[in-house]
Amino acid sequence: MKLITAIIKPFKLDEVREALSEVGVSGITVTEVKGFGRQKGHTELYRGAEYVVDFLPKVKIEAAVEDGILERAIEAIEKSARTGKIGDGKIFVSPVEHVIRIRTGETGASAL
Amino acid sequence: MLTWMKKLLASGAVALAIGATGVMATTAAFAQEAKPAVAAAAAAVAAAPALVPNKADTAWMMVCTALVLLMTLPGLALFYGGLTRSKNILSICMQCFMVFSLITVLWAIYGYSFAFTEGGAFIGGLDRLFLGGMTPDSVAATFSKGVVIPEYVFMAFQAVFATITCCLIIGSFAERAKFSAILVFMIIWFTFSYLPIAHMVWFWPGPDDIKDAASLEAITARAGWLWQKGVLDFAGGTVVHINAAIAGLVGSYVIGKRVGYGKEAMKPHNLVYVMSGAALLWFGWFGFNAGSALEANGSAALAFVNTYLATAAAVLGWSVAEWVLKGKPSMLGAASGCVAGLVAITPAAGFVGPMGALIIGVIAGVACLWGVTGLKKILGSDDSLDVFGVHGVGGITGALLTGVFADPALGGTGIWDYVANAAAADYSIASQLWIQAQGVLTTLIWSGVVSFIAFKLIDMVIGLRVKEDEEREGLDISSHGEAAYES
Numbered sequence: 001m002k003l004i005t006a007i008i009k010p011f012k013l014d015e016v017r018e019a020l021s022e023v024g025v026s027g028i029t030v031t032e033v034k035g036f037g038r039q040k041g042h043t044e045l046y047r048g049a050e051y052v053v054d055f056l057p058k059v060k061i062e063a064a065v066e067d068g069i070l071e072r073a074i075e076a077i078e079k080s081a082r083t084g085k086i087g088d089g090k091i092f093v094s095p096v097e098h099v100i101r102i103r104t105g106e107t108g109a110s111a112l
Numbered sequence: 113m114l115t116w117m118k119k120l121l122a123s124g125a126v127a128l129a130i131g132a133t134g135v136m137a138t139t140a141a142f143a144q145e146a147k148p149a150v151a152a153a154a155a156a157v158a159a160a161p162a163l164v165p166n167k168a169d170t171a172w173m174m175v176c177t178a179l180v181l182l183m184t185l186p187g188l189a190l191f192y193g194g195l196t197r198s199k200n201i202l203s204i205c206m207q208c209f210m211v212f213s214l215i216t217v218l219w220a221i222y223g224y225s226f227a228f229t230e231g232g233a234f235i236g237g238l239d240r241l242f243l244g245g246m247t248p249d250s251v252a253a254t255f256s257k258g259v260v261i262p263e264y265v266f267m268a269f270q271a272v273f274a275t276i277t278c279c280l281i282i283g284s285f286a287e288r289a290k291f292s293a294i295l296v297f298m299i300i301w302f303t304f305s306y307l308p309i310a311h312m313v314w315f316w317p318g319p320d321d322i323k324d325a326a327s328l329e330a331i332t333a334r335a336g337w338l339w340q341k342g343v344l345d346f347a348g349g350t351v352v353h354i355n356a357a358i359a360g361l362v363g364s365y366v367i368g369k370r371v372g373y374g375k376e377a378m379k380p381h382n383l384v385y386v387m388s389g390a391a392l393l394w395f396g397w398f399g400f401n402a403g404s405a406l407e408a409n410g411s412a413a414l415a416f417v418n419t420y421l422a423t424a425a426a427v428l429g430w431s432v433a434e435w436v437l438k439g440k441p442s443m444l445g446a447a448s449g450c451v452a453g454l455v456a457i458t459p460a461a462g463f464v465g466p467m468g469a470l471i472i473g474v475i476a477g478v479a480c481l482w483g484v485t486g487l488k489k490i491l492g493s494d495d496s497l498d499v500f501g502v503h504g505v506g507g508i509t510g511a512l513l514t515g516v517f518a519d520p521a522l523g524g525t526g527i528w529d530y531v532a533n534a535a536a537a538d539y540s541i542a543s544q545l546w547i548q549a550q551g552v553l554t555t556l557i558w559s560g561v562v563s564f565i566a567f568k569l570i571d572m573v574i575g576l577r578v579k580e581d582e583e584r585e586g587l588d589i590s591s592h593g594e595a596a597y598e599s
Contacts, residue, residue, distance in 0.1 A: 045438055048485035051377040
């Protein structure tokens with residue numbers, strides 16, 4: 001079992017969620033985040049004062065998936081979140097040791 | 113406002129004798145017998161039975177008074193509050209609310225009397241201390257012979273001017289000044305700067321007894337110092353805007369820069385508030401400028417139209433200049449241009465023609481954009497919300513351009529000759545400009561000196577700033593114990 005953590009452009013969230021549903025990912029967690037990367041920020045001008053905004057708004061998606069659908073899930077995110085312009089984001093994959101569904105106490109794949 | 117009548121009558125002045133009727137002669141005798149305090153009201157009622165307030169004028173002036181209140185609460189509070197960081201908006205709202213209320217009370221106790229009763233050329237007298245002697249029958253003169261409004265209405269209308277002027281100042285040292293220090297400063301500054309300047313520029317005994325050159329001279333001699341010089345300030349370019357702006361600028365120097373100024377981002381936290389506040393100011397300013405005619409008449413109509421047009425021109429002026437020079441036209445720029453235009457047309461409102469107003473507006477929009485960028489760099493102080501850049505530069509621009517566009521040859525009304533009962537035939541732009549400049553300089557120096565002394569005194573006694581950690585936390589929590597937004 002793996003945890004997929006993807007940082008994407010905020011306006012791509014719905015497309016990514018739909019794409020993940022289609023490959024069988026049953027649930028995701030979404031967080032609004034700010035980040036700094038190659039895209040860099042922009043400048044804002046208020047009267048005379050110029051401010052460089054380094055951190056840009058992004059959306060972080062977390063989804064735990066079974067190894068069997070990992071590749072398809074990654075591919076779904078890549079395709080749906082891509083615009084081809086700088087700042088499309090990143091996907092991280094890490095191992096998951098254990099999963100428990102709180103309501104029933106189920107563990108492992110059946111807890112997803 | 114009535115003491116002039118009392119004194120005229122009691123001293124049997126020549127001016128009255130010329131046109132004296134049987135009624136007036138009787139009144140003079142009556143006034144001499146009566147005790148001074150009673151004489152004022154009695155004289156007003158008896159001297160001229162015709163001088164009964166017109167109901168439309170009265171209603172209009174009460175509406176205008178309420179409109180000017182709206183400019184401060186919530187107009188200015190929103191305009192300023194949106195410009196601060198989210199941790200300081202309540203401190204701005206609270207400062208506006210408290211200063212407004214404080215000055216209102218002081219106005220009733222002694223402010224009105226010192227500003228608008230006869231005394232010297234620089235400050236008024238004590239006749240209306242605690243509003244003493246004022247009754248529903250008391251009347252105040254307007255700019256038309258034989259037209260009066262209830263003195264209660266005149267007093268209240270002038271009160272809201274004093275309050276907004278004081279509230280304007282807080283923008284210069286927003287986000288760092290100690291609340292108690294602000295309140296003490298306002299008491300001192302209101303007493304020693306607002307009241308004298310208002311008296312100098314606006315006090316005169318009224319036109320009713322001007323019959324010839326001699327009576328004009330006699331009446332003028334009892335007016336405020338800058339009125340005597342002939343300074344044109346229809347609704348408060350000097351008294352309100354330049355007066356407040358220089359006080360704010362001095363405050364921003366003495367109090368010092370905000371912690372992190374120039375290093376951390378200090379951008380406005382809600383430009384929708386700023387836009388809403390600017391729009392409310394525009395709306396309320398119709399009461400401010402058109403109401404300054406003191407009657408519901410053609411002069412008020414002209415001031416109304418000019419307030420409308422100049423502001424629109426200033427929005428365009430600022431926004432287009434910003435678009436060309438900085439690359440993008442911003443909402444903050446449009447809102448700032450709106451206020452700049454309102455400030456600049458204030459002294460000119462009833463004196464210039466509509467096309468003059470458009471030109472004043474465009475020039476003010478561009479000049480104030482420079483005020484908050486180029487000039488701000490030169491001045492080097494942390495005038496947090498650009499009070500001097502907008503109100504100072506706009507006020508000076510408007511005060512000087514009033515002298516230009518009041519010229520009948522440029523569509524202005526010229527200067528009214530109360531002896532001939534017509535606009536004066538000759539008008540010299542150069543000499544009027546010099547008179548206007550004297551008004552500007554007097555206000556800058558007077559208010560600047562009073563402010564500097566007041567800030568220094570307060571700094572020594574109670575301190576001007578909050579502690580550094582309180583400033584970082586934000587004044588909403590550290591000074592007022594509440595937060596505007598759930599985090």
